[in-house]
Amino acid sequence: MHALTASSLLRVWERGAWQSSVVQALSLLAEAIPKTAVSDLARLPIGRRDALLLALREQLFGSRVQTVVVCPQCQDSLDLVFEVDQIRVPLKSETQEECVCDVDDYQVTFRLPTSEDLLMVVHEPDAAAAKQLLLERCLLRVVHHGEATTELPSPLAEPVIAQMAEVDPQGDVELAVTCAACGYQWQVLFDIASFVWREIGAWAKRLLGEVHLLASAYGWAEDDILRMTAWRRQCYLDMVQG
Numbered sequence: 001m002h003a004l005t006a007s008s009l010l011r012v013w014e015r016g017a018w019q020s021s022v023v024q025a026l027s028l029l030a031e032a033i034p035k036t037a038v039s040d041l042a043r044l045p046i047g048r049r050d051a052l053l054l055a056l057r058e059q060l061f062g063s064r065v066q067t068v069v070v071c072p073q074c075q076d077s078l079d080l081v082f083e084v085d086q087i088r089v090p091l092k093s094e095t096q097e098e099c100v101c102d103v104d105d106y107q108v109t110f111r112l113p114t115s116e117d118l119l120m121v122v123h124e125p126d127a128a129a130a131k132q133l134l135l136e137r138c139l140l141r142v143v144h145h146g147e148a149t150t151e152l153p154s155p156l157a158e159p160v161i162a163q164m165a166e167v168d169p170q171g172d173v174e175l176a177v178t179c180a181a182c183g184y185q186w187q188v189l190f191d192i193a194s195f196v197w198r199e200i201g202a203w204a205k206r207l208l209g210e211v212h213l214l215a216s217a218y219g220w221a222e223d224d225i226l227r228m229t230a231w232r233r234q235c236y237l238d239m240v241q242g
Protein backbone atom coordinates (compact mmCIF):
# COMPACT_ATOMS: atom_id res chain seq x y z
CA MET A 1 0.00 0.00 0.00
CA HIS A 2 1.26 3.34 -1.19
CA ALA A 3 1.85 6.09 1.45
CA LEU A 4 -0.49 8.99 0.60
CA THR A 5 0.89 12.52 0.57
CA ALA A 6 -1.03 15.37 2.19
CA SER A 7 -1.92 16.85 -1.19
CA SER A 8 -3.12 13.55 -2.71
CA LEU A 9 -5.30 12.81 0.32
CA LEU A 10 -6.68 16.34 0.21
CA ARG A 11 -7.49 15.86 -3.50
CA VAL A 12 -9.39 12.61 -2.80
CA TRP A 13 -11.30 14.32 0.03
CA GLU A 14 -12.26 17.28 -2.14
CA ARG A 15 -13.38 15.07 -5.04
CA GLY A 16 -15.37 12.80 -2.77
CA ALA A 17 -17.16 15.46 -0.73
CA TRP A 18 -20.53 14.93 -2.47
CA GLN A 19 -20.11 11.29 -3.39
CA SER A 20 -21.59 8.20 -1.75
CA SER A 21 -19.65 6.37 0.93
CA VAL A 22 -19.05 3.49 -1.52
CA VAL A 23 -17.39 5.80 -4.07
CA GLN A 24 -15.42 7.57 -1.34
CA ALA A 25 -14.02 4.24 -0.11
CA LEU A 26 -13.09 3.18 -3.65
CA SER A 27 -11.41 6.53 -4.42
CA LEU A 28 -9.31 6.26 -1.27
CA LEU A 29 -8.18 2.73 -2.10
CA ALA A 30 -7.53 3.61 -5.75
CA GLU A 31 -5.18 6.39 -4.59
CA ALA A 32 -3.42 4.14 -2.06
CA ILE A 33 -3.20 1.06 -4.34
CA PRO A 34 -2.62 2.59 -7.80
CA LYS A 35 -1.47 -0.75 -9.27
CA THR A 36 -4.93 -2.29 -8.89
CA ALA A 37 -7.61 -1.16 -11.34
CA VAL A 38 -10.61 0.57 -9.73
CA SER A 39 -12.89 -2.00 -11.40
CA ASP A 40 -11.01 -4.79 -9.59
CA LEU A 41 -11.24 -2.93 -6.27
CA ALA A 42 -14.99 -2.53 -6.88
CA ARG A 43 -15.34 -6.31 -7.30
CA LEU A 44 -13.76 -7.18 -3.94
CA PRO A 45 -16.16 -8.56 -1.32
CA ILE A 46 -16.96 -5.83 1.24
CA GLY A 47 -14.91 -7.57 3.93
CA ARG A 48 -11.81 -7.59 1.70
CA ARG A 49 -12.37 -3.91 0.90
CA ASP A 50 -12.79 -3.09 4.59
CA ALA A 51 -9.59 -4.98 5.49
CA LEU A 52 -7.74 -2.68 3.05
CA LEU A 53 -9.48 0.39 4.50
CA LEU A 54 -8.42 -0.68 8.01
CA ALA A 55 -4.80 -1.00 6.85
CA LEU A 56 -5.02 2.43 5.21
CA ARG A 57 -6.54 3.96 8.35
CA GLU A 58 -3.72 2.50 10.42
CA GLN A 59 -1.16 3.98 8.03
CA LEU A 60 -2.82 7.42 8.07
CA PHE A 61 -3.84 7.87 11.70
CA GLY A 62 -2.37 4.97 13.70
CA SER A 63 -3.86 1.83 15.21
CA ARG A 64 -5.90 3.35 18.05
CA VAL A 65 -9.52 4.08 17.16
CA GLN A 66 -11.58 6.49 19.21
CA THR A 67 -15.24 7.15 18.58
CA VAL A 68 -18.30 8.32 20.50
CA VAL A 69 -21.56 6.35 20.74
CA VAL A 70 -24.84 7.35 22.38
CA CYS A 71 -26.56 4.90 24.73
CA PRO A 72 -30.02 4.08 23.29
CA GLN A 73 -31.43 3.70 26.81
CA CYS A 74 -30.18 6.77 28.74
CA GLN A 75 -28.79 8.90 25.84
CA ASP A 76 -25.45 9.27 27.64
CA SER A 77 -22.39 9.66 25.37
CA LEU A 78 -19.69 7.03 25.69
CA ASP A 79 -16.12 7.08 24.43
CA LEU A 80 -15.30 3.89 22.59
CA VAL A 81 -11.58 3.20 22.31
CA PHE A 82 -10.07 0.12 20.70
CA GLU A 83 -7.15 -1.04 18.55
CA VAL A 84 -7.52 -1.80 14.83
CA ASP A 85 -6.25 -5.34 15.59
CA GLN A 86 -9.26 -5.98 17.81
CA ILE A 87 -11.63 -5.76 14.85
CA ARG A 88 -9.31 -7.25 12.23
CA VAL A 89 -10.47 -10.66 11.02
CA PRO A 90 -7.65 -12.97 9.82
CA LEU A 91 -7.79 -13.09 6.03
CA LYS A 92 -8.52 -16.47 4.44
CA SER A 93 -5.87 -17.33 1.87
CA GLU A 94 -8.32 -18.30 -0.88
CA THR A 95 -11.26 -16.15 -1.85
CA GLN A 96 -14.47 -18.09 -1.99
CA GLU A 97 -16.21 -17.27 -5.24
CA GLU A 98 -19.37 -19.16 -4.32
CA CYS A 99 -20.88 -20.07 -0.97
CA VAL A 100 -23.61 -22.65 -0.40
CA CYS A 101 -26.05 -22.73 2.51
CA ASP A 102 -29.10 -24.84 3.36
CA VAL A 103 -32.12 -22.98 4.66
CA ASP A 104 -35.22 -25.10 5.31
CA ASP A 105 -35.62 -27.27 2.21
CA TYR A 106 -33.71 -24.88 0.02
CA GLN A 107 -30.10 -25.05 -1.07
CA VAL A 108 -28.91 -21.52 -1.82
CA THR A 109 -25.70 -20.65 -3.67
CA PHE A 110 -24.60 -17.04 -3.40
CA ARG A 111 -21.58 -14.82 -3.85
CA LEU A 112 -20.54 -12.09 -1.43
CA PRO A 113 -21.71 -8.50 -2.05
CA THR A 114 -19.11 -6.12 -3.47
CA SER A 115 -18.83 -2.33 -3.83
CA GLU A 116 -20.13 -2.77 -7.38
CA ASP A 117 -23.32 -4.32 -5.96
CA LEU A 118 -23.66 -1.56 -3.35
CA LEU A 119 -23.30 1.06 -6.11
CA MET A 120 -26.24 -0.49 -7.95
CA VAL A 121 -28.55 -0.12 -4.94
CA VAL A 122 -27.18 3.07 -3.37
CA HIS A 123 -29.85 5.29 -4.95
CA GLU A 124 -32.75 3.09 -3.83
CA PRO A 125 -34.51 5.24 -1.18
CA ASP A 126 -36.26 2.31 0.52
CA ALA A 127 -33.80 0.37 2.72
CA ALA A 128 -35.81 -2.88 2.57
CA ALA A 129 -36.03 -2.70 -1.23
CA ALA A 130 -32.28 -1.99 -1.46
CA LYS A 131 -31.55 -5.03 0.71
CA GLN A 132 -33.78 -7.22 -1.46
CA LEU A 133 -32.14 -5.94 -4.65
CA LEU A 134 -28.68 -6.60 -3.19
CA LEU A 135 -29.69 -10.14 -2.24
CA GLU A 136 -31.09 -10.82 -5.71
CA ARG A 137 -27.83 -9.65 -7.32
CA CYS A 138 -25.82 -12.02 -5.16
CA LEU A 139 -28.00 -15.13 -5.49
CA LEU A 140 -26.49 -17.54 -7.99
CA ARG A 141 -28.70 -20.64 -7.64
CA VAL A 142 -31.68 -21.70 -5.58
CA VAL A 143 -32.55 -25.40 -5.48
CA HIS A 144 -35.71 -26.76 -3.82
CA HIS A 145 -36.02 -30.55 -3.41
CA GLY A 146 -33.48 -31.06 -6.19
CA GLU A 147 -35.28 -28.68 -8.59
CA ALA A 148 -33.79 -25.36 -9.64
CA THR A 149 -36.13 -22.49 -8.90
CA THR A 150 -35.89 -18.81 -9.78
CA GLU A 151 -37.10 -17.36 -6.50
CA LEU A 152 -36.17 -17.50 -2.87
CA PRO A 153 -39.26 -17.33 -0.61
CA SER A 154 -39.13 -14.01 1.29
CA PRO A 155 -38.97 -15.54 4.82
CA LEU A 156 -35.66 -17.11 3.78
CA ALA A 157 -34.04 -13.80 2.81
CA GLU A 158 -32.91 -12.91 6.36
CA PRO A 159 -31.27 -16.30 7.10
CA VAL A 160 -29.38 -16.10 3.77
CA ILE A 161 -28.23 -12.52 4.52
CA ALA A 162 -27.09 -13.72 7.97
CA GLN A 163 -25.06 -16.46 6.25
CA MET A 164 -23.42 -13.87 4.00
CA ALA A 165 -22.35 -11.86 7.05
CA GLU A 166 -21.00 -15.03 8.66
CA VAL A 167 -18.87 -15.87 5.61
CA ASP A 168 -17.54 -12.29 5.36
CA PRO A 169 -17.25 -11.12 9.00
CA GLN A 170 -14.86 -8.24 8.19
CA GLY A 171 -17.66 -6.60 6.22
CA ASP A 172 -19.98 -6.61 9.22
CA VAL A 173 -18.07 -5.52 12.33
CA GLU A 174 -20.18 -5.19 15.45
CA LEU A 175 -18.85 -4.01 18.80
CA ALA A 176 -20.33 -5.07 22.13
CA VAL A 177 -20.88 -1.96 24.25
CA THR A 178 -21.94 -1.60 27.88
CA CYS A 179 -23.13 1.82 29.04
CA ALA A 180 -21.10 3.01 32.04
CA ALA A 181 -24.01 5.12 33.30
CA CYS A 182 -26.96 2.68 33.17
CA GLY A 183 -25.39 -0.71 32.40
CA TYR A 184 -27.38 -1.19 29.17
CA GLN A 185 -25.68 -3.58 26.72
CA TRP A 186 -25.99 -3.41 22.95
CA GLN A 187 -24.16 -3.98 19.67
CA VAL A 188 -22.80 -1.07 17.63
CA LEU A 189 -22.11 -1.49 13.92
CA PHE A 190 -18.66 -0.13 13.05
CA ASP A 191 -18.42 0.95 9.42
CA ILE A 192 -14.77 1.66 8.62
CA ALA A 193 -15.63 3.35 5.29
CA SER A 194 -17.73 6.16 6.80
CA PHE A 195 -15.55 6.34 9.93
CA VAL A 196 -12.27 6.90 8.09
CA TRP A 197 -13.96 9.38 5.75
CA ARG A 198 -15.13 11.45 8.75
CA GLU A 199 -11.58 11.36 10.15
CA ILE A 200 -10.16 12.51 6.82
CA GLY A 201 -12.71 15.36 6.76
CA ALA A 202 -11.59 16.56 10.22
CA TRP A 203 -7.92 16.21 9.22
CA ALA A 204 -8.47 18.12 5.93
CA LYS A 205 -10.20 21.04 7.65
CA ARG A 206 -7.41 21.23 10.25
CA LEU A 207 -4.79 21.15 7.50
CA LEU A 208 -6.53 23.86 5.44
CA GLY A 209 -6.59 26.01 8.59
CA GLU A 210 -2.82 25.55 8.91
CA VAL A 211 -2.30 26.43 5.24
CA HIS A 212 -4.44 29.53 5.75
CA LEU A 213 -2.35 30.69 8.72
CA LEU A 214 1.01 30.03 7.05
CA ALA A 215 0.00 31.47 3.67
CA SER A 216 -1.34 34.60 5.41
CA ALA A 217 1.83 35.00 7.48
CA TYR A 218 4.51 34.19 4.89
CA GLY A 219 2.77 34.41 1.50
CA TRP A 220 3.82 30.83 0.65
CA ALA A 221 1.95 28.79 -1.97
CA GLU A 222 -0.44 26.02 -0.84
CA ASP A 223 1.64 23.36 -2.63
CA ASP A 224 4.82 24.37 -0.80
CA ILE A 225 3.09 24.31 2.57
CA LEU A 226 1.53 20.89 1.87
CA ARG A 227 4.90 19.43 0.85
CA MET A 228 6.37 20.17 4.31
CA THR A 229 6.28 17.45 6.95
CA ALA A 230 3.57 17.93 9.60
CA TRP A 231 6.34 18.52 12.14
CA ARG A 232 7.95 21.32 10.11
CA ARG A 233 4.57 22.96 9.49
CA GLN A 234 3.96 22.87 13.23
CA CYS A 235 7.32 24.56 13.92
CA TYR A 236 6.30 27.51 11.70
CA LEU A 237 2.80 27.55 13.18
CA ASP A 238 4.30 27.80 16.69
CA MET A 239 6.31 30.84 15.54
CA VAL A 240 3.29 32.46 13.86
CA GLN A 241 1.07 31.89 16.86
CA GLY A 242 3.88 32.97 19.22
Ligand SMILES: [Zn+2]
Pocket residue numbers: 071072073074075076179180181182183184
Ligand atom coordinates in the same frame (compact mmCIF):
# COMPACT_ATOMS: atom_id res chain seq x y z
ZN1 LIG B 1 -27.01 4.20 29.28
